[in-house]
Amino acid sequence: MNIVKKPGLSITNIILFISIGILVIFVAFPVLLILFNAFFGGGTLNVKDIVSVVSNPETYQALLNSVFIASGTTLFSTIVGTFFAWLVTRTDLPFKGFMKIVFLVPFMLPSFIGAIAWKMLLNPRAGYINRFFMDTLGFSDPVFNIYSYLGMMLVETMYLFPFVFIQVSGALERMDPTLEESARISGAGLFTITRKITIPLVLPSVISGALLIMLYSMAHFGTVAVLGMEHGIFNIPTLIYEKIHASAGNFQSIRTATVLASVLIISAACIIWLQRKVLGSGKYQIIGGKSFRPVELKLRGLRYPLLFICLGYIAFTILLPTLTIFLVGGLKTYGLPFTMENLSLANYHFVLFEWQLTKDAIFNSVTLGFAAAVITMFAGVMISYVLVKMKVRGKGILEFLGVLPFSVPGSVIALGVILAWSGKFGINLYNTVWIILVAYIARYMAFSLQANKAALSQVHDSLMEAAQACGATMGQTLKDIVLPLVRPGMLSAFFLIFLPALRELTVSVMLYSPATRTLGVAIYTLNEDGETVYSAALAGIALIIIVLGQLFIKKVLGAKQQ
């Protein structure tokens, strides 16, 4: 037996330092730079300056727009999400299992691609739906103008409501039915039970889902960029983009951008805090982990009409836009009617095999997504290991830093990495592909932490202690016991990052250079430049890649779980 000194610079401490280092460099440092620039722009705390930035009509309007659009989106999504969640869990709707999966499909469709499709359908002059009503049915005015607040709210709702749907249907499924049954035995009718028992119990989940949407929508770039910007409607992320892109390096623009980003950081922090508080409140405890079979409401004559409403909703919000993208992608010129002689696969062939710009974009997104996923997966497993398993002084700092990635929106990360990695601190990555990689790592760290923490908390401490008692060193324990057991978690982290990174827009649109376009950027800029058919063809290809990827994950992770 040789005696080993424990404290000092042991492996444990080294791992802790590296973990803290990763989070500080990739997440905390950029965020701090934004806050520092916003509040101490001139070297000292300058409140007057901040007030003047915020009270500038342009900034002020963007702030208002973000809150307004987010509120509307949250309201609509909560109504739609809760209603569908209730339908698939608590009624005898036909094909419930199938419908439950169908309602998750909107998650797959990137909302900026959805927005592009809706622009093609509901542009007041050229949109296919508006034209149909005006040309064929003789309407004098377009039926709907998508370039409006309501238009943006509805488009965001279509692709965001699953946040509420997942939370609420989960809560409704896990709720102990005896709670409702005992109310029924006490003489309460279904209406009273719903009002007094069910709603109060599910409310935390509803609120939590709504808060997620609020956070996501306030920081959401794509829809507003596609539908609002050219008509002068800006929200916080689009104005940050405008400021950085229109006048890169201009002090006042950066100043405005950092103040806007600070507003996002602070509201995100508040929302996350509120969400945790709501979920942590005692009421939620009544919802156990077990799956029960709750009482189902008999819809009777409404069964099929409601099913058709659900299917119609999916057809209108998912199938119609997707079909539009694929059809427009096949057109020779945008604006031609969809007839056989106007449609071909030429555009698809062109963007896939001939055009360097789009070929590069696909290559960039795949390599960037892969690199970000691999790096973030390993970094996440290490940080999660410290968070979940290690007893070490200084872990509190890491716990605080570990929450950070969850609450920093994409546009904030993009602005932060510009401030941090544009040569001001010795390293200049601006206009290279590396700055996008750095930003992706920061953006997707939260996913990796979540998946890996969940996997690691399944590995009971005694499994590792048993290995040590068998004579294994810490390293051998990690290799033989911990890694094999968290591998499914790591794999799901990889895909949770790789797939969203493939279609990423918010971050890369602020960081790209002509040589480093990503798939999302290419689709967006082509659309902005009027290359509508190529943009649509590329979007179609992106959709195919995303769907294939999802199916692949399902297969791989499904097989792993057996």
Add this chain to the structure above:
Amino acid sequence: MANIRIESVYKSYEDNHVHKDLNLTINDGECFTLLGPSGCGKSVLLRMIAGFEMPDKGKIFINDQIVADSDTKKSVPPNQRDLGVVFQDYAVWPHMSVFDNIAYPLKIAKQSKEIIKEKVMNIVHLVGLTNLEKRMPSQLSGGQQQRVALGRALIGNPSLMLLDEPLNNLDANLREEMRFEIKALQKKLGITIFFVTHDQEVALAISDRIAIMNEKGKVMQIGTPFDIFENPANDFIFKFLGVSNFLDVKQQDGKLYIGSQELFIDKKPNISAPHLVAAFRPTDVEISRSKGIVGTITRSNFLGADMDYLIAVESKIVRTQINTYNALQNNLVFKEGEKCFLNFNSISWFNKDTMQTGHEGDLK
């Protein structure tokens, strides 16, 4: 061969002082049980011996070599302490087969494939898992997983085994079987066992010596199972070892009184104090219809082999049990409300003020 010495160990978690100035010696080759209520710090001590935790203060020796010393902050890591540990939740690795689980210590020790195979198969037979070696843990019952854990702890031929409530999650029959098997293995292999449990039956059945801890982590008594059961040092230990009755007894002029009734008993208490407490088990009471301390039956329960009575004696309630056959033969089946008389076969005496026994020196 190994002994363990714990020298004035202190351990606390934030404000919770689990151990204060704890001293224990576990002899070479014995099966030593640490018995105490849940949350008294038994497992913490086991984890300190194993090296998963470091004492805040004090020293721990295994086989006369220091493994943890708070003065020098030195600690031998668990993998170098040469011990086998069996955990409460078995900690069988779910991704490895029975064979791989048991073989792991040998693989770490870089033994050859042939030796590993031979040794593992020996252990597999020893713990009764023959033909199950290719199974995955998810295909095993709790008892079988328990055996895997035991086999894995044994295969490295450790001189010391630490067992943390290993029988808790087993059903009653299996628990009984496993406790004799562990005892038999220990005798056969001559290893030192440090066993932690809150189950007094297991502790009494398996141990060479038992240390009883109270909920504050203080060791109340150390001794052989027989010694502890017959001469418990205080009322806590008495209560902990089984169903207990307590009656206040007054001592005056060499006579004993329960309330106003005189108690006649062969073995007088060796405590001179005037106020005593008589402690006894339900089976230590002899119930009759003629003479003894008067009581009234308040509840009569038929339990099959035994009759169970609750008897009011001088405003206290006493629980007794009598063999049903015996009761039928001797007309001792009582109804509720009936009068009865009690005599006592064996009484443990405590001083009422201290709740300790008279004879000192139980606390080694």
